[in-house]
Amino acid sequence: MTMLVYLLLDISAPFDTKSLLFGQEDHSFLPEVLFRALIMFVVVLVSLRLLGKRGVKQLSIFELVIILTLGSASGDPMFYKDVGLLPAIFVFLTVVGLYRFVVYLGDKSSRFNRLVEGKPVCLIEDGIFCWGNFQKEPIALDEFLSGLRVLNVSQLGQIRRAYLETSGELSVFYYPDDSVKPGLPILPESLEKCTSQIQKPGMYSCVHCGHTAEIEKTGSQVCHTCGKNKWVEACGDKRIS
């Protein structure tokens, strides 16, 4: 109860406009902020060039950590009077130096590189999901299927191999048209037609793991790969690119 009264008193207190606009400082600090921001802007720009990356479209986890660290170190000295520029510049030199050193070690040892960057994960092999990898890695299936649709894939049988790269990008290798196999259709309206009761014999794909097989019996059938029982008629469409 007492806490509530204090809280209400606190909210009802009039705003201190000066502290709202300038914090602990006054307007004379603004030109210094301008100067600080200019210096830090140049430091960030030079550091990003020293990192040696041409662009930042796709960052690995390791690179994201570097960028976040630099971002955090560059902000404070711009507007906190009690944070000097030199410590921040020193942070930049250290982080950029460490980055170059780790990249150098990664070039020397692929094991070290895998430790820092992770390794590409095979998600599709011979037209079906690599089920073991899906269980080991936290992969969002919906997002993955959406990524495949963007590449004009309508069913998994069109794909020989697909990898999730360490940068988060998908690499997809296709079967030539005459080798495309029947597989799990991945268009949303096809997936909605899944059933747990097979009505007539035919080629079916497991909605859960992509396992595709000829099913001769009707009724409820369990997938040998994942143990689930949701099926959809396999699709043999070729990829239209």
Ligand SMILES: [Zn+2]
């Ligand atoms: Zn399955």
